[in-house]
Amino acid sequence: MERFVEAKEIIRTTNRVISVLPDVSQKVIRGLIDGLPEHSIAFNCGYGHIQYYSKIRPHALYLFSLYYPLDTFDEKDNPA
Numbered sequence: 001m002e003r004f005v006e007a008k009e010i011i012r013t014t015n016r017v018i019s020v021l022p023d024v025s026q027k028v029i030r031g032l033i034d035g036l037p038e039h040s041i042a043f044n045c046g047y048g049h050i051q052y053y054s055k056i057r058p059h060a061l062y063l064f065s066l067y068y069p070l071d072t073f074d075e076k077d078n079p080a
Contacts, residue, residue: 024045028060
C-alpha cells in the first residue's frame with residue numbers, strides 16, 4: 001500500500017510539473033511518457049524531425065528537469 005501511495009504522489013508531482021511547462025514542451029513530455037513514437041510527437045508539435053531532435057525535445061527535457069530533477073527518482077523506481 002505504501003508503494004501505491006508513493007506512486008500516486010510521483011504521478012501528481014509529475015502532472016503538476018508538466019502543467020507549468022510551455023504548451024509544446026507539455027506535448028513532448030506527455031508524448032514521451034505515453035510512449036508515443038517520436039515522429040508522432042514532432043508532428044503533433046508542428047515541427048520537423050531535425051528541429052524536434054535538435055531543439056524542441058532537448059529544450060522540453062531541460063525545462064522538465066529544472067522543475068523535477070531526474071535524480072529525484074531512486075534505484076527502486078528504475079530497476080536495472
